Amino acid sequence: MNFDGFDLNLLVAFNALMLERNVTKAAAIAGVSQPAMSAALSRLRRVFNDPLFIRSAEGLLPTAKAQEIAVPVAEALGQVRNLMNPTHIFDPVTQARSFTLGLTEYPLHVLLPSLTQKLALLAPNCSIHVRYFTDRDETVPLLDAGKIDIAIGVPPTKAENRILSHPLLTDDFVTMIGRHHDVAEKGIDLKSFVAMRHILVSPEGNHYGLVDQKLREHNLVRDIGLTLPTMFSVPALLPGTDFIATVLSRVATHTANQTLINVFTPPIELPTITFHLLWHRRTQENPAHQWLRQVINDVAAACQT
Template identity: 30%
Template sequence: MRDQALLDKIDLHLIRVLHTVLTERSVSRAAVRLGMHQPAVSGALKRLRDLAGDPLLVRSGAAMLPTDAALRMVEPAGAILRAAEALFSDARGFDPRSATRTFRVAASDYLDPRFLPRLVARIKSEAPLCPIDILALTPDAHYHAHLEQGEVDVVIGNWPQPPSDLHMGRLFADEVVCLVSCEHPAVRRGWEPEDWLAAEHIAPTPTHPGARGVIDAHLESLGLSRRITARCAHFSAIPDIVASSLLVLTTGRQYCERYTEQLPLAILPCPVPFPPLMYYQLWHARTHQSAAAMWLRDCVKAVAESLRKQ
């Protein structure tokens, strides 16, 4: 009976205030994000503290920190908000002009430096009221878990073997080439496979612990390995690094061609044969029939196709 009485005191707005205050760790910042006056947020926080029997946020010097109980509430509160967001939108169909749901896209920047800007521009043009979160594929987070938990709508990147339990849409295939400085010796004299393997290579930081990229996974299948002497979590910074060094970046031609007009870089054939790089978008079964998610996936595919035509 007590649980029912407690539930009757909780509404969705209160859950949104809870999640925002805990993630922002600031009443004033939460007020700005929620579009509320600060006293109204403070009043809602007082109600939440009374309901939880816990202070939720405590002061530590100049900062506010969530209590242990509050930390345990962040993910359930986020899950409730995501479920509520999708509860009626798909039942009524998805109208991008009037929709207000948030789209969450996790993507590497390996594909094309123009891809994410074009994708955001298309979504904001066709669904102007929908917020967009572009999330990185970081080493400390596994995209599979984010899709499963509903924290991400779609993940975009390339993989040697995409997980069989996720839905997959092919975007395009690309030739594997090498990007080097115009001053690299291989530009003048070329190279054999052993020269390429012995060269100093730069590679992206793995997307999650233990992950192997498509280049090194293929080399391993051939019984080969290259000499990686630099790694960088920011793929878009690598061309500048390559231009001012003798490092070699091995990736897709489409990505490399975007930089050769801006920087003193050259594209060379890779002396070790590779199959084409395959770029995909992945999504979970929970959003497979979602009208909003289907619209988003169509946008991703259309933007990828438009870049291939340039």
């Protein structure tokens, strides 16, 4: 293809490089040889007067210019594909695809088991790769880089118009304590709550959390005796100890230790937490991605009821 002297096949090469961050892999998905892909990259650099990709230990890293043009290029190619093949659909039964999901701890435990089972039935030739992340703001660079196809987690602190999302699953906080504890049967008020030793869950390694923020509004400070990076490990640590923990309710329902713990409504008001499905605008019209997003929606809806 040629448009005013510009070879539009260079955009195909750019998109492949943006997705794979590797010349050899990009050449494979673009259907050209490695030397041809290297030559295309050289031409792209001359056209845009920018290096576009810088070599690193992690592969080719896109420059600011590459990130700027990545979404328009992907959207333009998607429109051309739809024009050339308007009836293109994704058949999960017969087609083989590989998807990479970016998951935080909560969806990893709550959604992935059911999602894996459903995908095994609906798409026997598809494979799923999971990339675990802890910082909500990792979502944008991971999607930008094409290192993940879809993310499930709490939305990033800063909204980006190239990252699309919608609410997927909600949960509320509960307070848990070992059933052996002397307050396990009678419940707990705010004064007793603050006086007890607490487990704080912080994937980022902080020593201050949402509960502490709310307590500060009442000029209260709790005693934190243990910090953990994961919330689903909490129920196993409560029996036989004096610790108390405030975590999302499905942590309690997804543990084998349910008979060993008691669960209460926290004696302080805490917000409902909403987990979102997030994806990059460049995959918005991709039939395979649309299908996968719908499957995830269905699985989350079943979990919510």
